Amino acid sequence: MPSIGLVRYGVVPEVARCELLEGVQPVRGSALVVETHRGPMLATLLEIARPPVEPGQQLAPAQFHMLRIATDEDQQESARLREQALANCNDWEQRIRDWDVDLQLLDCEFTLDGSKQILYVLNDRGPDCTKLAIQAAAKGLGIIEVQPVGSEGLISQPVSDGGGGCGSGGGCGSGGCGH
Known part of the structure; x- marks a missing residue:
């Protein structure tokens, strides 16, 4: 089962759960390229999520997935x-x-x-x-x-069947959020 990390991304920072690549062992503070709801973004690994200690509990699913460790070119x-x-x-x-x-x-x-x-x-x-x-x-x-x-x-995006933010084809600007 792949590891899940908490990453921070964006100029106005957001934190999300991200599925890390198998076989890659990034450490806290590593620069990653992650696929977000907006597209690929540079992110910083805040921590690797620990498995729950209580029996029957599971980690919440990842919202995004890691594409790679950020290269100098990415930076x-x-x-x-x-x-x-x-x-x-x-x-x-x-x-x-x-x-x-x-x-x-x-x-x-x-x-x-x-x-x-x-x-x-x-x-x-x-x-x-x-x-x-x-x-x-x-x-x-x-x-x-x-x-x-x-x-x-x-301000989170309203729930709609299309998803996406303003101008993305599924949120504001497309009629997807009811405006």
């Missing part, structure tokens, strides 16, 4: 994409104003493969989140996910 690509995302933040702030969307941009990041940009915004998940995702899609600005953040941290 360099992550740094390059971080710089690109930061450079794009001013453009996104201007678009938010131009499109009259009631959101405050907190931060931006890309998935490790550069295929999706995540926009962290201060707001509840709602119509303005959807509006931003739709406007971005209409302007051909690539795949974005609008991730609301509140006082308690990330």
